Amino acid sequence: MLMDPAPIEKRFESMGKVLDAARKNLGRDLTIVEKILYSHMDPATDFSKLERGKSDIFLDADRVAMQDATAQMAILQFMSAKIPEVAVPTTVHCDHLIQAHTGSAEDLKAAEDTNREVYDFLRSAAMKYGMGFWKPGSGIIHQVVYENYTCPGTLMIGTDSHTPNAGGMGMIAIGVGGADAVDVMTGQRFMTRMPKFVGIKLTGKLSGWTASKDIILKVATMLTAKGGTNKIIEYFGEGARSLSATSKGTVTNMGAELGATTSIFAYDDNMDVYMRKTERDAVADLCKKYRELLVSDPDVEKNPEKYYDEVYEINLSELEPHIVGPHTPDLGRTVSQMKADAEKNDYPRDLSAALIGSCTNSSYEDLTRSVSLARQAKKAGLKVKSNFLVTPGSERIFQTITRDGIMKDFEDVGATVLANACGPCIGQWKRDDIQKGDKNSIISSYNRNFAKRNDGNAETLSFISSPEIVVAMAFGGSLNFNPMTDTLKTPDGKDFKFEPPQGEVYPEQGYASKDSGYLAPTNSGEVIIDPKSERLAFLEPFPKHDPVADYKDLKVLFKAAGKCTTDHISQAGPWLKFRGHLDNISNNLFLGAENAYYEETGKGHNVVTGKVDELNKIAREYKDKGIGWIAVADENIGEGSSREHAAMEPRHMGCRAIVAKSYARIFEANLKKQGVLPFTFDNKDDYNKIQQKDSIAIEGLDKLQPYQPVTMVLTHEDGSTDKIKVNHSMNEGEIQWFYAGSALNYVGSQKTAAS
Numbered sequence: 106m107l108m109d110p111a112p113i114e115k116r117f118e119s120m121g122k123v124l125d126a127a128r129k130n131l132g133r134d135l136t137i138v139e140k141i142l143y144s145h146m147d148p149a150t151d152f153s154k155l156e157r158g159k160s161d162i163f164l165d166a167d168r169v170a171m172q173d174a175t176a177q178m179a180i181l182q183f184m185s186a187k188i189p190e191v192a193v194p195t196t197v198h199c200d201h202l203i204q205a206h207t208g209s210a211e212d213l214k215a216a217e218d219t220n221r222e223v224y225d226f227l228r229s230a231a232m233k234y235g236m237g238f239w240k241p242g243s244g245i246i247h248q249v250v251y252e253n254y255t256c257p258g259t260l261m262i263g264t265d266s267h268t269p270n271a272g273g274m275g276m277i278a279i280g281v282g283g284a285d286a287v288d289v290m291t292g293q294r295f296m297t298r299m300p301k302f303v304g305i306k307l308t309g310k311l312s313g314w315t316a317s318k319d320i321i322l323k324v325a326t327m328l329t330a331k332g333g334t335n336k337i338i339e340y341f342g343e344g345a346r347s348l349s350a351t352s353k354g355t356v357t358n359m360g361a362e363l364g365a366t367t368s369i370f371a372y373d374d375n376m377d378v379y380m381r382k383t384e385r386d387a388v389a390d391l392c393k394k395y396r397e398l399l400v401s402d403p404d405v406e407k408n409p410e411k412y413y414d415e416v417y418e419i420n421l422s423e424l425e426p427h428i429v430g431p432h433t434p435d436l437g438r439t440v441s442q443m444k445a446d447a448e449k450n451d452y453p454r455d456l457s458a459a460l461i462g463s464c465t466n467s468s469y470e471d472l473t474r475s476v477s478l479a480r481q482a483k484k485a486g487l488k489v490k491s492n493f494l495v496t497p498g499s500e501r502i503f504q505t506i507t508r509d510g511i512m513k514d515f516e517d518v519g520a521t522v523l524a525n526a527c528g529p530c531i532g533q534w535k536r537d538d539i540q541k542g543d544k545n546s547i548i549s550s551y552n553r554n555f556a557k558r559n560d561g562n563a564e565t566l567s568f569i570s571s572p573e574i575v576v577a578m579a580f581g582g583s584l585n586f587n588p589m590t591d592t593l594k595t596p597d598g599k600d601f602k603f604e605p606p607q608g609e610v611y612p613e614q615g616y617a618s619k620d621s622g623y624l625a626p627t628n629s630g631e632v633i634i635d636p637k638s639e640r641l642a643f644l645e646p647f648p649k650h651d652p653v654a655d656y657k658d659l660k661v662l663f664k665a666a667g668k669c670t671t672d673h674i675s676q677a678g679p680w681l682k683f684r685g686h687l688d689n690i691s692n693n694l695f696l697g698a699e700n701a702y703y704e705e706t707g708k709g710h711n712v713v714t715g716k717v718d719e720l721n722k723i724a725r726e727y728k729d730k731g732i733g734w735i736a737v738a739d740e741n742i743g744e745g746s747s748r749e750h751a752a753m754e755p756r757h758m759g760c761r762a763i764v765a766k767s768y769a770r771i772f773e774a775n776l777k778k779q780g781v782l783p784f785t786f787d788n789k790d791d792y793n794k795i796q797q798k799d800s801i802a803i804e805g806l807d808k809l810q811p812y813q814p815v816t817m818v819l820t821h822e823d824g825s826t827d828k829i830k831v832n833h834s835m836n837e838g839e840i841q842w843f844y845a846g847s848a849l850n851y852v853g854s855q856k857t858a859a860s
Contacts, residue, residue: 743772
């Protein structure tokens, strides 16, 4: 067992007193979310003064987890703090840099060769600074964390937006940018907004074709891609308790697609079983002993409307299998409606690829239910009609399904088994079957489906469903195929119809336990970066800006038309190799963004030269000439990944501010950390007033006050002006980050002053 139970026991021992005080303070029972949040705050906090959706809260996190793409910049920032060891248990997971192409063994070897200097950097830094290191091929961060580090009642932050996966094990697990992780790694509290609470009561029980994935696809369709922003979603009720521990993880994982701070299930017996199956008996014993601390108080489930800001109910017995997409996770319909939707919207019917696994759906239960369908088809003599790719979530799962014959059965019907890594889920997919620009449809059991997300091709229409539906549709080869009702022709001309999938939650022989790929820290050695490296570079502090002089005559780099995710701002895929080199990765700035001022993606007009160019090149030229600029955006800018590069790149390239109709939580926090002002329109119609050749001035920044609006003056090309009011959500500390040039600059200045 890799977890030390002593800090957990200490946490649990102190919780009772804090929660008794909170109940007395509030005069009511507590939800599990409140129990975890309050027990991780300063005990002197007056909980009655916390306003949901408004108050800033400061939390003592128990753990930090980082994946290799975001860990590079986080560790570079940590190193600049000159601290000898991380303050809380921290792990680094190598999962993002492995490109899917030909198969597991070949792809892993290619990744180790291609990314050697990055892996060496991460490993040496982890060893030196006291972080656990999970080697390439060991598994996807969220699956590995689930199997080894999850513990009900604790609080974790992770530098990946799907960190809430761990909420399926009764944790508050929050995706953050690297700078927030550095705060915790250096012994500071993690700051976030006091969330609103959404309660989703689950009744009934899943059966037949319906899977846990359908719960979150239904919720995404109900609440939309921004419906969870600054909210924590809690699932409760008998239906919630009926789900296996790994099924719960599927639901909380994809809560990130709603913009939720996190999602959670309260502790139950299924979590106890999972911890014991994954060899964490000591932690399981503690959770059982302190069970009452790890569940909501009795009145919560009886009277949920008194405790949650929003309450919904889903009857699992009536829930139908769903498919969502393309290009967004909240465009959903039942499987039975898919054919009509495809015809109505002229989606390409043929499925060029079907993909299962990933951090969202690669549990033993998922894969045994899925392989039961493959075995039915194999017995009937059928092969898949679509390219069929399987991504195991961890080495433990890979070894187990290999031992139990599951992998062979997938391969026998035509599957290609990929490495234990993110692969196509994050754009690390080298496709030989299509050309860029080819319009095609794919279906996966992944969690995210923005345009270009999986393969870099804007014409790939990506749909998401449960792994069971994906496997069945791989044999149908078409969006028109409904595996619950339709038949397929066997080689001998007979009609074949799938029976509902069946599976096992846990392997009868237990999980296989060969080399997991884990290296324990040695607290020794040196971290070396080649000065000539194109992939890694030490960070230089961002310069301070004069709050008056540097916020006059700003140019408008571009205005985002519609959705502008972190993938649009800083693409992944081939750009992942530059995640440790800020200047080089900044060459991808806004390459995927749709500019309201220009029809071609990623391009715009240089208002100084009058030429059309890539937005990143225009930004770099403005920077070289000492010209500051702003970007304008629509609703929910920055949804998607937690990558702080989406904030660091604009800052590095001269961005002074972004003004939008609304923000995704992590992106807004990342902008503040890096010294970029995140404004929102007081009147959303003012979005239309900003013109391409406007000169922008932002007034009053030398006297910036917490939460108070400022004035933005637009001077148009014809000399006329408009004044618009813009708002911000910065508190006093965040304003000091702005004046210092960044949060890291501010922390450094405070340490210098203290010494």
